[in-house]
Amino acid sequence: VQLVQSGAEVKKPGESLKISCKASGYDFTSFWIAWVRQRPGKGLEWMGIIYPSDSEITYSPSFQRHVTISVDKSITSAYLQWTSLEASDTAIYYCAKSRRFRAVAGDFDFWGQGTLVTVSS
Amino acid sequence: QSALTQPASVSGSPGQSITISCTGTSSDFGLFNYISWYQVHPGKAPKLLIFEVSDRPSGISDRFSGSKSGNTASLTISGLQGEDEADYYCSSYTSAKSCVFGGGTRLTVL
Numbered sequence: 001v002q003l004v005q006s007g008a009e010v011k012k013p014g015e016s017l018k019i020s021c022k023a024s025g026y027d028f029t030s031f032w033i034a035w036v037r038q039r040p041g042k043g044l045e046w047m048g049i050i051y052p053s054d055s056e057i058t059y060s061p062s063f064q065r066h067v068t069i070s071v072d073k074s075i076t077s078a079y080l081q082w083t084s085l086e087a088s089d090t091a092i093y094y095c096a097k098s099r100r101f102r103a104v105a106g107d108f109d110f111w112g113q114g115t116l117v118t119v120s121s
Numbered sequence: 122q123s124a125l126t127q128p129a130s131v132s133g134s135p136g137q138s139i140t141i142s143c144t145g146t147s148s149d150f151g152l153f154n155y156i157s158w159y160q161v162h163p164g165k166a167p168k169l170l171i172f173e174v175s176d177r178p179s180g181i182s183d184r185f186s187g188s189k190s191g192n193t194a195s196l197t198i199s200g201l202q203g204e205d206e207a208d209y210y211c212s213s214y215t216s217a218k219s220c221v222f223g224g225g226t227r228l229t230v231l
Contacts, residue, residue: 036167043222058219094167106172107169108167111167
């Protein structure tokens with residue numbers, strides 16, 4: 001099992017961005033994928049989760065209005081997208097695979113390497 | 122949802138045992154015993170140590186153990202080793218496909 005994320009990004013406030021998480025080595029459509037944020041020097045924050053089979057999504061209320069989570073089953077990839085970045089979005093973003101088959105229980109057994117997003121004018 | 126409450130830091134000497142607590146409300150922990158613990162070394166991705174309160178994934182040392190009493194979950198690390206120095210996070214499945222993390226605990230091995 002591998003989750004390989006796209007590379008580091010440097011953006012200006014107001015710009016858009018889409019980062020990716022390429023999954024391999026398992027049945028992509030049968031395991032939920034979550035996105036987790038870690039701001040510099042801060043803790044982990046759960047952003048939301050998507051079920052690749054039908055694109056069912058649950059967002060954390062803290063992130064619902066600011067990001068979009070999606071998948072492309074044909075290329076076993078998940079995405080996290082912003083239409084208008086803010087400086088406060090500067091963070092490392094991780095994708096993570098749910099341990100449970102077709103279910104969510106908050107346990108994620110495989111993680112991407114993280115994508116550093118820097119937003120600065 | 123507010124983060125689950127963890128101590129900011131704990132420390133211990135090699136060979137000792139330490140326990141990290143994770144406190145939430147009944148709504149944080151939901152109706153399920155779906156408490157997980159993660160280890161995060163600097164610059165590395167989180168690693169799942171414990172799921173469903175006390176179960177370990179394959180390959181995780183039995184020096185790591187989890188428990189829960191009421192609205193407090195705990196991670197115990199026995200036989201502390203230098204490589205255990207890291208940040209530790211609890212997480213809970215709350216409801217409707219939602220999860221919440223604890224604020225994190227920095228473990229220092231003296």
